[in-house]
Amino acid sequence: MPQPLNYLNETASQTAGPYVHIGLIPAMAGFDIFEKNFSNVLVSPNTKGERITLEGKVLDGTGTPLRDVLLEIWQANAAGRYNHPADRSAGAPDDEFRGWGRAGSDFESGLVTFETIKPGAITDRTGRKCAPHVNLWIVARGINIGLNTRLYFSDEEAANAADPVLNLIEQPVRRKTLIATRSERAGKIVYSFTINLQGPEETVFFDV
Amino acid sequence: MNAQAPALRDPRLNRPEPLTPPLGDGGFFQRDRAIHPPAHAPGYKSSVLRSPRQSLLSLENSISEITGPVFGHNDLGPLDNDLIRNYAKDGDPVGERIIVHGRVLDETGRGVPNTLVEFWQANAGGRYRHKKDTYLAPIDPNFGGCGRALTDDTGYYYFRTVKPGPYPWRNYVNSWRPAHIHFSVFGSGFAQRLITQMYFEGDPLIPVCPILTTIPDKDALDRLVAPLDLNASTPFDSLAYRFDIVLRGQRSTYFENRTAGN
Numbered sequence: 298m299p300q301p302l303n304y305l306n307e308t309a310s311q312t313a314g315p316y317v318h319i320g321l322i323p324a325m326a327g328f329d330i331f332e333k334n335f336s337n338v339l340v341s342p343n344t345k346g347e348r349i350t351l352e353g354k355v356l357d358g359t360g361t362p363l364r365d366v367l368l369e370i371w372q373a374n375a376a377g378r379y380n381h382p383a384d385r386s387a388g389a390p391d392d393e394f395r396g397w398g399r400a401g402s403d404f405e406s407g408l409v410t411f412e413t414i415k416p417g418a419i420t421d422r423t424g425r426k427c428a429p430h431v432n433l434w435i436v437a438r439g440i441n442i443g444l445n446t447r448l449y450f451s452d453e454e455a456a457n458a459a460d461p462v463l464n465l466i467e468q469p470v471r472r473k474t475l476i477a478t479r480s481e482r483a484g485k486i487v488y489s490f491t492i493n494l495q496g497p498e499e500t501v502f503f504d505v
Numbered sequence: 506m507n508a509q510a511p512a513l514r515d516p517r518l519n520r521p522e523p524l525t526p527p528l529g530d531g532g533f534f535q536r537d538r539a540i541h542p543p544a545h546a547p548g549y550k551s552s553v554l555r556s557p558r559q560s561l562l563s564l565e566n567s568i569s570e571i572t573g574p575v576f577g578h579n580d581l582g583p584l585d586n587d588l589i590r591n592y593a594k595d596g597d598p599v600g601e602r603i604i605v606h607g608r609v610l611d612e613t614g615r616g617v618p619n620t621l622v623e624f625w626q627a628n629a630g631g632r633y634r635h636k637k638d639t640y641l642a643p644i645d646p647n648f649g650g651c652g653r654a655l656t657d658d659t660g661y662y663y664f665r666t667v668k669p670g671p672y673p674w675r676n677y678v679n680s681w682r683p684a685h686i687h688f689s690v691f692g693s694g695f696a697q698r699l700i701t702q703m704y705f706e707g708d709p710l711i712p713v714c715p716i717l718t719t720i721p722d723k724d725a726l727d728r729l730v731a732p733l734d735l736n737a738s739t740p741f742d743s744l745a746y747r748f749d750i751v752l753r754g755q756r757s758t759y760f761e762n763r764t765a766g767n
Binding site: 304432 | 534536538542543544546549551553557558562563568569570571572579580581585591610612613623633638651687689694695696698699716719720722725728729751753754
């Protein structure tokens with residue numbers, strides 16, 4: 298018998314369920330309990346970068362918006378640097394930007410929004426340039442293990458065309474499922490996205 | 506049903522030293538999907554229209570997955586890990602008083618320090634304080650049902666609450682959830698993000714739960730069942746249950762490989 302390796306096994310995932318708001322966004326469940334709450338607003342007045350709104354829906358296999366879904370985003374700052382000790386890239390850190398937020402979908406419309414900044418292009422540790430993107434994590438009733446995907450930006454065509462992750466996607470038509478569309482609305486920059494859980498336009502999800 | 510078998514002893518006691526150097530910040534160990542529920546699990550009906558049908562695209566971890574949000578004590582309030590007191594209005598909530606404690610570890614057995622653990626649950630009667638829950642069991646005016654904690658330097662966390670009750674839900678006409686507490690855990694990188702549920706040793710609803718039985722691996726299922734931990738209970742006050750949570754391990758970069766000339 299060789300020596301045992303003795304690794305532990307990851308704890309199994311379970312659905313977040315329909316009442317995920319109680320734990321993660323109690324105000325949406327209908328009550329006020331914590332002094333400090335996490336939210337869908339990632340920016341403070343002193344955060345550096347272009348203010349943007351991310352706005353989207355998650356659709357089930359019939360095209361119906363999920364109205365009990367919870368999304369989290371994780372992104373680099375305007376200089377392309379993550380607020381985390383493992384990121385030792387050259388971009389300037391921004392203490393006014395954690396880079397993380399969470400949002401529940403509206404119980405009627407299913408709309409999800411984040412108020413954030415557009416991240417900068419990222420230089421990976423191998424020196425690769427990666428197009429600006431936002432990492433997305435999706436949980437809900439009926440989702441047994443959180444879904445990972447990314448949002449890229451429609452006005453970054455050249456960077457997107459060279460992005461190593463987008464280029465991993467075999468079918469160019471499926472790359473489009475990760476591109477959020479830029480528009481301007483009442484002076485605000487809005488990037489719109491749709492996550493399709495199933496169907497011919499199913500969003501690309503990653504096994505990270 | 507074996508309750509979480511190794512939970513009562515410190516997992517470090519029977520283990521060699523961690524297999525990776527302490528500052529490893531390579532990619533995470535590949536996720537073993539065979540121990541997780543599949544996205545499409547028809548016995549849990551809500552999963553049918555909410556499960557991707559294409560293969561997941563395997564992504565070698567980049568800096569986007571290795572990093573993740575960092576939280577600190579400034580994010581929390583003093584009562585956040587005390588569900589008996591954090592929503593009390595005119596007395597304590599109804600129910601069995603319990604302590605839940607354990608460690609957040611990674612797959613090498615190392616504690617995950619300073620990571621955010623969030624938890625939420627129904628009250629003792631099986632009713633959630635949520636505007637969408639209409640179960641006929643009453644709301645407890647003194648119980649909110651959520652809390653959070655930051656692990657210490659060794660990955661240890663604890664909180665106090667009342668034991669949640671089982672409740673019916675619409676899957677089959679007579680489906681009941683075993684008593685459970687939902688957990689959300691971060692780890693150090695976004696690829697470790699995990700939501701799961703903790704169950705209680707001896708609950709007869711465990712083997713018939715359509716959500717719990719989505720897990721294809723019996724050992725993985727058993728590891729979601731917290732054993733009674735009498736040694737950690739407070740006499741004449743609270744029983745205790747122990748629940749360890751394991752997040753993905755992380756590889757180390759031993760050597761930098763660069764093309765000659767770079």
